[in-house]
Amino acid sequence: MTTIQARFQLDYGDFKLDVDLKLPGTGITVLFGHSGSGKTTLLRCIAGLQRAPQGKLEINGNIWQDSERNLFLPTHKRPLGYVFQEANLFPHLTVRDNLHYGLKRIKQNPGAVELEQTLELLGIGHLMERMPERLSGGERQRVAIARALALNPEILLMDEPLASLDFKRKQEILPFLSRLHQQLDIPVLYVTHSQQEVAQLADTLVILEGGQALASGPLSETQSRLDVPLAQDREAATVWQATVIEHEADYHLTRVAFVGGSLSLPMVDAQVGTPLRVQIYARDVSIALEAPTATSILNVLPATITGIADGRDSQTVVQLRLPRMAAETAPGSPRHFLHPWRSEVSQSVGNRCDQVGDQALLAHITRKSALLLGLQIGMAVYVQIKGTSILN
Amino acid sequence: MLSPADLDTLLLTFKVASIATLLMLVLGTPLAWWLTRTHSAWKGIINAVVALPLVLPPTVLGFYLLVLMGPAGAIGKFTTWLGVGTLPFTFPGLVIASVLYSLPFVVQPLQASFSAIGEQPLEAAATLRASPLDTFFSVVVPLAKPGFLTASILGFAHTVGEFGVVLMVGGNIPDKTRVVSVQIYNHVEALEYNEAHWLAGVLLLFSFSVLLVLYTALKSHPVAHPLK
Amino acid sequence: MLTNSSFRPILALALLLLSQASWAVTVLVAVASDFTKPMTEIAAAFEKATGHTAKLSFGSSGKAFAQIQSGAPFDLYLSASEKYPLELEKSGFAVSGSHFVYAIGKLVLWSATPGYVDGQGEILKTGDFKHIALADPSHAPYGVVAVEVMNSLGVLDKLRPLFVMGENISQTFQFVSTGNAELGFVGLAQVIDVNSGKASAPAHAPYLRPVGKIGSGSGWIIPDNLHSPFRQMAVLLKTGAENPAAHALADFLKSPPALAIIEKYGFGLPK
Secondary structure, three states, X not given: OOXXXXXXXXXXXXXXXXXXXXXXXXXXXXXXXXXXXXHHHHHHHHHOOOOOOEEEEEXXXXXXXXXXXXXXXOHHHOOEEEEOOOOXXXXXXXXXXXXXXXXXXXXXXXXXXXXXXXXXXXXXXXXXXXXXXXXXXXXXXXXXXXXXXXXXXOXXXXXXXXXXXXXXXHHHHHHHHHHHHHHOOOOEXXXXXXXXXXXXXXXXXXXXXXXXXXXXXXXXXXXXXXXXXXXXXXXXXXXXXXXXXXXXXXXXXXXXXXXXXXXXXXXXXXXXXXXXXXXXXXXXXXXXXXXXXXXOOOEXXXXXXXEEEXXXXXEEEEEEEEOOOHHHOOOOOOOOOOOOOOOOHHHOOOXXXXXOOOEEEEEEEEHHHHHHHOOOOOOEEEEEEOOOEEOO | OOOHHHHHHHHHHHXXXXXXXXXXXXXXXXXXXHHHHOOOOHHHHHHHHHHHHHHOOHHXXXXXXXXXXXXXXXXXXXXXXXXXXXXXXXXXXHHHHHHHHHHHHHHHHHHHHHHHHOOHHHHHHHHOOOOHHHHHHHHHHHHOHHHHHHHHXXXXXXXXXXXXXXXXXXXXXXXXXXXXXHHHHHHHHOOOHHHHHHHHHHHHHHHHHHHHHHHHHHHHOOOOOOOO | OOOHHHHHHXXXXXXXXXXXXXXXXXXXXXXXXXXXXXXXXXXXXXXXXHOOEEEEEEEOHHHHHHHHHOOOOOOEEEOOOOHHHHHHHHHOOEOOOOOEEEEEOOEEEEEOXXXXXXXXXXXXXXXXXXXXXXXXXXXXXXXXXXXXXXXXXXXXXXXXXXXXXXXXXXXXXXXXXXXXXXXXEEEHHHHEEHHHOOOOOOOOOHHHOOOOEEOOOEEEEOOXXXXXXXXXXXXXXXXXXXXXXXXXXXXXHOOHHHHHHHHHOOOEOOO
């Protein structure tokens, strides 16, 4: 399996970066953190725009940096694509010339068809003769993404590509990114401080704080970790990868399958087989000790408590796992049970969570309820999901 | 009206200024780029040295050049060793003196426009497989076009108008080192005010046109501010 | 706010200063740059002797001439030539009839290299030099005289291509002293060794007299008969017509102490 191995140590006095990550070679890995967490510095180190004195970087088996061997590939020799926070188009070149700038400088020129597809995907075909100053912020960013992709990079690095856009423009670009997500077969490293973008785009999530990686792993795994502040957040949620399996037109419902079973959702306008990202807020999850027989809540699923932590104010945060459906689990396949609060960051090689392992879930309940129910780690319980939202 | 001698000085002046401007761009571009990019401790010193002609009275600068380029001076000894003799009172000497004198007028606008470009386009170019040299010619030069325009015109105009240095280093030799500013001065000193007025008028008109062209060009340039 | 008691002493002081000024006056003098050294010494002697103050402004005669015509507030003008003072009298900027010769300029063919210039100026005919420096004859009096000398010696046309011309005599001196021009025509005052003793000359051949000794390098003091008289003329300007210090300085320039200084610096004395 192709992977990204990145180890960097860098000390600017008031800021230190010290990470050692193994990341999957496919899908979107989001580097999430607040400003000053080191997420952009990490991305820039991977691109070679910044040089960490101590570091080793291996992408798909190729060494891009190894400080022990004094090896450092300059940025222009790294087969990557980079999208900056500000689109950073060359102001003296038209959109077409911006797109061709990199193309002229690579040996194996991708065909015109491929470029056409990229333009199609990003919806910028009609802008080719414009100067960058005549583009909207969203258009500029789409051109910048196309410019990076045109090079057929082995990895795409995106540094908060939506941060400089207003809400409307963000909504304009997110669908393009989701489509990219489905069509790209190269790894994408995506820096953001927006939980919305995490929920919509991430397959793998790395949480950075103070220059260190607090957690790293499949999205819902990392989202539900109790040792990172994200789980305490009022907006705490887990995102499940699901697939449409049937529509119940009478009830105006859609059933989707995920690794831990199936869910009923309000009708989704999508064909059977369509992959969906379902977001479940922790505040929408309640816990029962026995299977509720009389409840209005449709989505009741068996789960195991894997962690309990104090939340804000009156809250307790409960981490749960929904066992992988037996039918979908290949017999004899290793199912190492993760103890997230103990797992080493470097061990948590991320994978798409619909491939291996159980489905993680987070619940926010009142501390009083937790006490009354006598919740403990290891208890088998039932979760009731009061609401869901579809992200794509 | 202008006498043939006056016309000769005009022609000579433009020749000196053109060659000096070309040399200043060739020398000043890498120098300005280095000064913009470097974190070296030498930066301040080199910056100050380049800017010195702005502060030194031209005749003082001219005097030191005369001493340095003379047979006993370091430059003079070097050029004698090279077999080209000493530089004062020669056309190349005049050009070299002009380059040193007007260099800040080329380096400083270039430096300003280079640093206005900022880090971002350079990084973008690097991520698009452009080597640093490639980036310089494909991104920096086009983006710094207003800077190059300003630098060339200021360098040229300043060389045309220089007086003190050429007076010292040139030796006022007709057709060889007698440039228009010296000729005007000669006319004034010789009480030939009418001739002086004519020549000064031509110089004034020239300078005004050059500056007018410069400011019009800068105003209409599409990339006034490199990155928005 | 000033009280009456604190104001009174200030007023008294101001009145005192004003009354001082009414008898000790300042004279502003424009001086040709070749006369820099002697005039500095003369001014010091003048101030000591009279109590007046002389403020000196050195520069080329032509520049001063242009400035005076544009209303520069000089009281007295010491030119390196006769041309400018007479012109100023004619145009009314100077007091009519006030001009007088204060010194006779002396020209030297000089080189910074010892032994290079011989005592007869033969080098002008035989020398293998690339540059000969002189003040620009189009406006500098020293240059005019230098051209006359070369003309008298019959070498003018031969030497003209080798000319390098200083804007004034000081710059010409720099061309030669830095060795950039092998030799050149400079003022005697610029190269004389003032400590070489009082100049003396045989009365029967004034142009051959050794006027002081050349301090460094080698030189040939040009005999007066090779050029027209190099008279340096002063004139009282309209601005200084009512200035007692200007009159006093004009008189002082003709006095024995001033003449001694003028001679010490290698200038000839007015006859």
